[in-house]
Amino acid sequence: MVYAIVKAGGRQEKVAVGDVVVVDRLAAGAGSSVQLPALLLVDGEKVTTDAAALAKVTVTAEVVRDEKGPKIDILKYKNKTGYRKRQGHRQKLTRLKVTGIE
Numbered sequence: 001m002v003y004a005i006v007k008a009g010g011r012q013e014k015v016a017v018g019d020v021v022v023v024d025r026l027a028a029g030a031g032s033s034v035q036l037p038a039l040l041l042v043d044g045e046k047v048t049t050d051a052a053a054l055a056k057v058t059v060t061a062e063v064v065r066d067e068k069g070p071k072i073d074i075l076k077y078k079n080k081t082g083y084r085k086r087q088g089h090r091q092k093l094t095r096l097k098v099t100g101i102e
Contacts (some may be wrong), residue, residue, distance in 0.1 A: 001016070001042075001044065002016065002017070002042065002043050002044070002101055003101075004040065004041045004057070004101050006036040006038055006039065006059050007037050007039055008021065008024075008036050008096075009025075010024060015059065015098045015101075016101070017098055017099065017101055018098065019098045020095060020097050021096050022067075022094070022095050022096075023093065023096060024091070024093060024094070025092035025093060025094050026063065026094045026096075028094075029063065030063050030064065030065050030066070032062070032063050033060055033061070033062055034060070034062075034063060034096070035058055035060055035061075036061055036096075038054050038058075038059050038101075041053075041054065041101070057101070058100070058101075058102050059098065059101050060098070060101075060102075061096040061098045061099060062099050063095075063096060065094075066093070066095075067094070067095060068093065069091035069092075069093050070090070071090050072090070072091075074087040074088065075087075
């Protein structure tokens with residue numbers, strides 16, 4: 001089984017060919033291909049962590065679509081002063097499908 005640990009959107013994700021991962025929004029449009037930097041590669045019993053060898057490894061992924069994360073409510077309240085503040089946030093995300101690890 002071949003899989004890799006890649007850096008995507010400030011986090012590390014474990015990916016194999018055919019996996020679908022959700023990362024922070026990328027500037028690429030739907031249907032385009034992106035390269036993800038590999039931090040570790042596992043090929044059966046062989047584990048590669050050497051930076052020089054990982055520079056030759058390419059993990060390609062296809063952008064499936066852009067989407068938004070769940071709504072997060074931010075509430076601030078101070079007792080006896082009448083201060084209440086309400087704010088919401090939805091993170092912008094990109095769904096990727098891994099197409100190859102070479």
